[in-house]
Amino acid sequence: xxxxxxxxxxxxxxxxxxxxxxxxxxxxxxxxxxxxxxxxxxxxxxxxxxxxxxxxxxxxxxxxxxxxxxxxxxxxxxxxxxxxxxxxxxx
Numbered sequence: 001x002x003x004x005x006x007x008x009x010x011x012x013x014x015x016x017x018x019x020x021x022x023x024x025x026x027x028x029x030x031x032x033x034x035x036x037x038x039x040x041x042x043x044x045x046x047x048x049x050x051x052x053x054x055x056x057x058x059x060x061x062x063x064x065x066x067x068x069x070x071x072x073x074x075x076x077x078x079x080x081x082x083x084x085x086x087x088x089x090x091x
Contacts, residue, residue, distance in 0.1 A: 009050050009060065013043060016069030034074040042072045049085075063088050 017039070024031065046068045050060050064085065071081035 005054070006047060006051070009047060010043065012065050013046065013068055013072065016065050017072050020069055020073050020075065032074045038074070039072055042074075046072060053089075058089060061088070 021031070050064070050068075054060065067076075067081060067084050067088070070076045071078070076084070
């Protein structure tokens with residue numbers, strides 16, 4: 001993925017992550033128990049999957065952003081992320 005595409009994908013994902021955190025705070029829910037290092041690891045993993053998907057012709061949609069943000073924030077686990085991602089995969 002070109003550098004610009006990586007930067008835009010990362011910015012979109014981080015904006016969605018921040019939105020999820022703010023929504024939890026507004027709802028009075030406690031922060032999720034995930035460290036910043038784990039978030040960074042998950043973000044890197046997601047960006048790599050986006051790149052691999054684009055190489056195979058997969059489109060990165062807003063639904064992918066929401067799903068990936070939920071995974072990065074530990075709202076869903078890796079298995080849930082992959083199964084839901086498979087369900088929304090577009091050619």
